Amino acid sequence: MIGINPLPWLLGPSGFMLDVPTLRTAFAEIAEAGFTAVQADVPEGTSAAAYLALLGEYGLAPAPGYFQGTYENPEAMPGLLEHARRHAGTQAALGMTEVFIASALTPERLAAPATGAAYDPGRLATVIENLARTCEIITGEGLRPCLHPHVGTWIETEEETRAVLDAIAPELLSFGPDTGHLHWAGADPAELITRYRDRVGAVHLKDVHTAVARQAREAGADYREATVARHLWTEPGQGDVDLEGALAALPAGFGGWLVVEVDVPDHGTPKDSALLSRQWVTEHLTTAEERR
Template identity: 40%
Template sequence: MTAARRRIAANPIPYWSTAGKTREVFDEAFRDFQEIGFTAVKADVPDGMSPAEYRDWIGGYGLMPALSLFNSPFDETVDLAEEVEKAKRFAATQVALGLDRTMISSMSVPARMAEPAVGAGFDAGRLARAIDNCGTVCRVLRAEGLWPLHHSHVGGVFETEEEIVRLLDDLGPDVIGFGPDTGHLRWAGVEPAAFIRRYADRIGGIHLKDCFPDLLAAESRAGLTYRQVQRTKRLWAEPGRGVIDFAAVLAAIPAGYDGDFMIEVDEPSVASKRESHRISFEWARRTLA
């Protein structure tokens, strides 16, 4: 993908997060995205559908497949051989869609979902094992034709700045690239622009998400789980409506950046999913121009 082909893409998380990944749910999202003006959507091929069928389906809405995500806990709960086979299947689908990169992330470690964004239950051995497991999966993805980009996510084993740095520095640029999420970085106490500058030579994709200030401090959300914080609608904000300095974020991205700009608002702050995406798209069209 060249710099001239960078797209404003959408991730339909709020459509399926409670309703499920059904055809009807995705059709609603794709209709909204087409009407709003998006031209690309996170590549999320339903079970039983071939890559060619998926391309035809989203193409009917004027959409192209965009950067997807491979997710694994990467900790002691996984069978590494099974994760490797899952990675091979995932890569085959993504490459068949014409994609050359993917986000890779750790999510849903129970202790961290219960007490998010503070590195709950840190264990040095778990971190080392997760880095090794992630490295194995990254090498498999690269061998299959996909460039893996670490995607920061609250609730996973690579949650805090120290953990993300360990992962990126231990594995190195030949194994893993960088695909930041501005919102998840900020929630975990990491300044997005500074962190992007630190790993700018490895960036291949980005999720643009904003945060309200209300629940960023740990004491302000004491006793609330990840899901409960999210459901307040006072965590995630449509880009430009929260505290993230997107001018600094965009200035930190290299001029030669050739990835998509993906809008992702896991829990819209407004009542309508469509309106949330319209607000986000209009902001992106003005800001990224």
């Protein structure tokens, strides 16, 4: 099962725009590029039924959505747990069985991305405890939360990723590796996927220009400068991540979701980027019969 994240259409100069008009543009161009599924992040005030109907207008299906939280803040947990319950209920209503789950972006790490800045073992222990509580809520709604390590958050490095997965029971937390974020943070995605292959529920396929990542770190660039101004992200196959190695590390016969993600197009418009991504998908992820 293969999908794409519509982030290139949603991330603009004024910030993140998750609204129906923006999604209509994204869905039309994604369908024209040849994708048939989209990461399902539903706009506030839109029901699951309305979102499915919108996807259906463009011949698209939903792929697992994304949930993030400030697990380091105990005071925020009551509201966060309720938000997690509602989000999981919506995802379940869309027919999803997995959802990506991550820690929220935080200023300290956005300022010095992919370096494990301001590491605090006590904070990590709090994050793990509250993430586990959140996973209990999500699994209670019939979903499988899949840990998505993300640069700029308190679950960023390989060590933090391992600590979280080792501390939380597999029946509560699966693994949702993002090849690009792991690579940028210095991890080997294939090696980490191999270690936790029995827990992988869904994957974000993302590519990175390693030289840009290195130059950004040497220059002290923050997250936005590295990703937007310097174009650290790129379309699959255009960068340095061993995507084929990561795919080979998955369990034999893996049938979970593979979601292509390019936050900021490296080649042309969002549609140009999607077309290039689809070309890679066709060459690497589809059978000869499916290509006919």
